[in-house]
Amino acid sequence: MHDNEHTEHHHEESFIRKYVFSLDHKTIGKQFLIYGLIMFFVGGGLALLFRWQLAYPDRPLPIIGASQQYIDEGEVVTGADRMWERIYESDKEEWLEVSMPSGVITPEFYNMLFTMHATIMVFFVVVPILVGAFGNFLIPLMIGTRDMAFPILNMLSFWLAVLAAIVMVMGFFVPGGHASAGWTGYAPLSSDPQWTGVEWGLNLWAISLLLQGFSSLVGSINYITTIINMRAPGMTFFRMPLVIWSLFIVAILLLLAFPVLSSALALLIFDRLAGTTFFSATAEGGGDPLLWQHLFWFFGHPEVYILILPGMGIASELVAVFSRKPIFGYRSMVYAMIAIAFLGWIVWGHHMFQSGMRPGLGSIFMTTTMLIAVPSAIKTFNWLGTMFRGSIRFTTPMLHGIAFVSMFVIGGLSGIYMANTPVDIFIHDTYYIVAHIHYVVFGGSLFAIFGGIIFWFPKMYGRYMNDVLSKIHFWLTFIAFNCTFFPMHILGVGGHMRRISNPQQYEFLQGFEGMNIFITMSAFTLGFAQLILVFNFFWSIYKGKVAEQNPWQVNTLEWEAPTPVPHGNFGQIPTVYRGPYEYSVPGEESDWIPQAQPEHAPATSGD
Amino acid sequence: MLQWLPEDVSTFGQGVDNLFHAIYWLTLIVFVLVIGTLIVFLIKYRHQEGKRATYIEGSTRLEIVWTAATTVIVFVLAMFSYPQWNNIKSPTQFPENPDVVVQVSGKQFNWDMTYPGPDNEFGTDDDLVLENELHVPVNAIVHIRLTSVDVIHSFFVPQLRLKQDALPNRFINVWFEATKAGRYEIPCAELCGFGHSGMLGYLNVHAQADYDAWVQERWPQ
Structure with missing residues (x-):
């Protein structure tokens, strides 16, 4: 389809080549960023729908839901009632009628909503932005090269991701609805259509993730090759900024982890379409549902670190730059990330403590899992050490960096409860895990993403984002985030199961109605706050204040390139003379020394 | 927060709850210390005119201290958890002769x-x-x-x-x-x-x- 488009617009090749099928790593990075932001709204919107159901179970949605009079007596009162009247009168089975009659979310649709919320946020928002956008934009610029090693593969990686997103969204509109077996797709619920009634929805879910897997694979090969082979003269491994280290480690994790998911998905598709029984233990076939869980989590736990490590890298940049100090313990930061990546391969069983896996294995996985506290603690203390005796600038990116550190502390500490096998018996599959994952992936990764966007925006678009709007967005997000997700710890302690559409069905959860309403109201505030970010982002591309070449006075190489960065990035490839965090060096007049500045030359404004 | 736990009516529930409480206090103390330190640093080391940051590259001694301390805490916690877990879940350790x-x-x-x-x-x-x-x-x-x-x-x-x-x-x-x-x-x-x-x-x-x-x-x- 895209090839046709290409030949048709041959006379406009320059535009198409520049903005659509671009080979330039910076454009591809920006494409991934906008792609991620669009999907962020799809994923967030789904969450708001099911939050409504949790606060007001089986009551019609606001605005599009029918009025109570209409539901009870068929009396048309509001505009929404007229819409529903039309839908019910038509002979066709309309999509809205099946998924939310009169605006009341059905249990089937509820299961699709949370399944797709998680799938989209993990595979189509956080990974594309952290790895696709920041990885593409930053790697060549920060290691001092002109582009990625394989620009065509790079373009392929983006357009595969677009194709995957189209397939994923299409799943909502096939008969039977979308995948509804949770983002973890546990078999046999996922492997046999008779248990959910979902036919092609789940097939498309699997196919889309296969495509996304290829996209990630292609991207990771590119990152690894580029970082190993194309560093500027003098850019040794231990002079690389921590965000590049994090992306390098993540690329290796992606390369090794995604094929495991891909093979599991392939087996799942065989089970669904070809009648095999890899994941079902029936009398006719000798498969095992636990095999799916082992394969999924063997991929899934490294995936969790794929989601957080680049966040750690970005936060490290922000904290060092705005404390005007070297990163405390640079090498131990690198080793801690390698340790987290390594431990990520031997902890997957902690998702399966209650699965029926041999209990002895539970004890082993508990030990390896709790060991992750060690490198996590090293990182946290080193961030604190970086701020110690610094000169902290409270810019908006720094606020996001500080939010990352403090939210990561909560997310890390709440992980200890679940790593502990006896405590996990109670809180497994409750809202405690929902709180934990959101403190790590929203409180962690997303705050790093927001901070990173504002921080590198001047280099991406040559303009600043509006600072007043950025600050409003930050504070609203920070407060609403905590109001949304902190109470979920309490729900979890009360035993509130996840993935239930109506907590009011349970006597022991009656006391949590008020808290669920509070969480939903906070979630709507949180969603609203993100509109500010997106408005600010697109407005600032065209109307933002024009930025100078190195507005934050940063040492790393991306700020050596002119703004806006031309094709090929650097006029002359810079030579690197020192590490990335030489801030406030004693005896120097300036409090920063760019990596590319020759020894013993007077400090200049960085050009 | 732990008053939200449902009533415990099993013989092994107390063991689970004790671990829950222990981890609660452990994480609460760590949280207060870390966030407290963070806030103190943010106030004390905020940017002030004419004051520069101090160039510190790190401290191997501190790295060893917090690596070792965390490792010890982790293993102590694990030691207390194994018996509870085995008691509840290991079929070989179930009480025999069920009623x-x-x-x-x-x-x-x-x-x-x-x-x-x-x-x-x-x-x-x-x-x-x-x-x-x-x-x-x-x-x-x-x-x-x-x-x-x-x-x-x-x-x-x-x-x-x-x-x-x-x-x-x-x-x-x-x-x-x-x-x-x-x-x-x-x-x-x-x-x-x-x-x-x-x-x-x-x-x-x-x-x-x-x-x-x-x-x-x-x-x-």
């Missing part, structure tokens, strides 16, 4: 409870199958053969601090001893389809005399 044996089978979207009857054997004529109602005596050791006929379900009794997934074509042994008579909910804790929400059984814990009367009524002799 009651029941087969519990998940099925979209009910719990089927099968009693073996007086002959203590499943699959015989005197078996009794009840939908969603499990009856056991108080202060008695109960063994459950947990299974499923379709997808994965999870047997969860919040007040017993007990949760175990039920897998098709597999029998997983679970035990508990309830310490207080009453009627407790048994929700399903693993997504099992559109009826997952509301899949709910009941655990009826009877005083011994009441339980004997119930048995007498079901299997008159």
Whole structure:
């Protein structure tokens, strides 16, 4: 389809080549960023729908839901009632009628909503932005090269991701609805259509993730090759900024982890379409549902670190730059990330403590899992050490960096409860895990993403984002985030199961109605706050204040390139003379020394 | 926060709750120390005109201290956790000679409870199958053969601090001893389809005399 488009617009090749099928790593990075932001709204919107159901179970949605009079007596009162009247009168089975009659979310649709919320946020928002956008934009610029090693593969990686997103969204509109077996797709619920009634929805879910897997694979090969082979003269491994280290480690994790998911998905598709029984233990076939869980989590736990490590890298940049100090313990930061990546391969069983896996294995996985506290603690203390005796600038990116550190502390500490096998018996599959994952992936990764966007925006678009709007967005997000997700710890302690559409069905959860309403109201505030970010982002591309070449006075190489960065990035490839965090060096007049500045030359404004 | 925990009515529940409390205090202290330090640093080392940051590259001694300290805490916590976990979940360590044996089978979207009857054997004529109602005596050791006929379900009794997934074509042994008579909910804790929400059984814990009367009524002799 895209090839046709290409030949048709041959006379406009320059535009198409520049903005659509671009080979330039910076454009591809920006494409991934906008792609991620669009999907962020799809994923967030789904969450708001099911939050409504949790606060007001089986009551019609606001605005599009029918009025109570209409539901009870068929009396048309509001505009929404007229819409529903039309839908019910038509002979066709309309999509809205099946998924939310009169605006009341059905249990089937509820299961699709949370399944797709998680799938989209993990595979189509956080990974594309952290790895696709920041990885593409930053790697060549920060290691001092002109582009990625394989620009065509790079373009392929983006357009595969677009194709995957189209397939994923299409799943909502096939008969039977979308995948509804949770983002973890546990078999046999996922492997046999008779248990959910979902036919092609789940097939498309699997196919889309296969495509996304290829996209990630292609991207990771590119990152690894580029970082190993194309560093500027003098850019040794231990002079690389921590965000590049994090992306390098993540690329290796992606390369090794995604094929495991891909093979599991392939087996799942065989089970669904070809009648095999890899994941079902029936009398006719000798498969095992636990095999799916082992394969999924063997991929899934490294995936969790794929989601957080680049966040750690970005936060490290922000904290060092705005404390005007070297990163405390640079090498131990690198080793801690390698340790987290390594431990990520031997902890997957902690998702399966209650699965029926041999209990002895539970004890082993508990030990390896709790060991992750060690490198996590090293990182946290080193961030604190970086701020110690610094000169902290409270810019908006720094606020996001500080939010990352403090939210990561909560997310890390709440992980200890679940790593502990006896405590996990109670809180497994409750809202405690929902709180934990959101403190790590929203409180962690997303705050790093927001901070990173504002921080590198001047280099991406040559303009600043509006600072007043950025600050409003930050504070609203920070407060609403905590109001949304902190109470979920309490729900979890009360035993509130996840993935239930109506907590009011349970006597022991009656006391949590008020808290669920509070969480939903906070979630709507949180969603609203993100509109500010997106408005600010697109407005600032065209109307933002024009930025100078190195507005934050940063040492790393991306700020050596002119703004806006031309094709090929650097006029002359810079030579690197020192590490990335030489801030406030004693005896120097300036409090920063760019990596590319020759020894013993007077400090200049960085050009 | 821990006052939100449901009442504990099982013999091993206290062990779970003790660990819960220990981790709660441990993480609370760490949280207060780290966030407190962060806030102090943010105030004390905020940018002030004419004051420069101090160039510090790190401290190997500190790195060793916090690596070692965290490692020790982790292993101590693990040491206290192994016995509790094995006590609840390891079939080799279950209390022997159960007073009651029941087969519990998940099925979209009910719990089927099968009693073996007086002959203590499943699959015989005197078996009794009840939908969603499990009856056991108080202060008695109960063994459950947990299974499923379709997808994965999870047997969860919040007040017993007990949760175990039920897998098709597999029998997983679970035990508990309830310490207080009453009627407790048994929700399903693993997504099992559109009826997952509301899949709910009941655990009826009877005083011994009441339980004997119930048995007498079901299997008159």
